[in-house]
Amino acid sequence: MSAELRLKKLRGSGGYVMATVNDQQQMKGNLGGPDLFLAPIGRLDSQKITKYFCNTCEKEFEGTPKIEYENPNEEVAENLVLAEKGQYICNSCNAVIAEYREFKKQNETVGVGVAKPIETTTQSIPSKIIEQIQIKPEISTQPTTEISLIEGLSVYDESARKIGIAKQVGIDSNQLVVLIIIKNDGVEASILWNNIRKVGEVILLGNPTVIPERIQQGKCTSCGFSNKEGSKFCEECGNKIQ
Known part of the structure; x- marks a missing residue:
């Protein structure tokens, strides 16, 4: 795998950073779309970051944002530990640009076991x-x-x-x-x-x-339109739905 560094835009929930990353970091940051994301990559060397954009400030800044992190070493499942979690923070307004979490296996030769006991209540979105x-x-x-x-x-x-x-x-x-x-x-x-x-x-x-x-049921294979479940023909193009 190439070790060549490339300047890339890495997105977060509150903005983005421009940083030079290697191929492995690019693969981590690719969630299946055209954009790359900071969260899966984790903590970057601040010297690799050239500038960043803060959504709150609506402004681009030269240099690197603050990077704050901690190492809880908290076991979240058998053989799976939360090794580090951190944030990229705007130097101007202290807004969070991106968050990340890094997990590690305690024993790389075996898989992840049963998760630690958690609440059984169903989560809901407000x-x-x-x-x-x-x-x-x-x-x-x-x-x-x-x-x-x-x-x-x-x-x-x-x-x-x-x-x-x-x-x-x-x-x-x-x-x-x-x-x-x-x-x-x-x-x-x-x-x-x-x-x-x-x-x-x-x-x-x-x-x-x-x-x-x-x-997905109801999705037209011809034009991609999502029809109501049970539809026999596409409401958009008239194609027969499989």
Whole structure:
């Protein structure tokens, strides 16, 4: 793999940084779309950052933002430890530009075991946040400031197996709140929000219903329009729905 450094824009929930990164860091920051994200990359060498943009200030600054971090070494599952968590912070207004978390296995030769006991209550999104999501006939992927904080978090199933990385929250064609993730195989998929048991340092699921985008019912294979479930013909182009 090439060790060549390239200047890239790395996005966060509150802005972005321009930094030189290697191929491995680019792969970590790629969540399946055209943009690269800071959260999966973690803490960068400040000397690699040339400038940053703060959404709160609505301004670009030369140099590096503040990077604050801690090492909790907290066990979140058997053989899985939260080794470091940190924030990129604007020097001018102290707004958070991006957050990251780094996990490590205590024993690299074995897999991740059962997650630590967690609350069994179902997580819900406050109604004021749901109202900020633009509802469309297809999945809406316009994240709010609060929701975008989950961007880049690792997603684990009920057996504490990592199944992917959180991308954003949206509304599906049935107007249900879903978590959109990039699975380990690179395919984008949706998880009903009611199947999320806990959102914290990681996202833990309980018997998740994962709906791959490519097989969503009602979606036209010809034009991509999301029709109502049970439709036999596309309302947009008239093509027969499989």
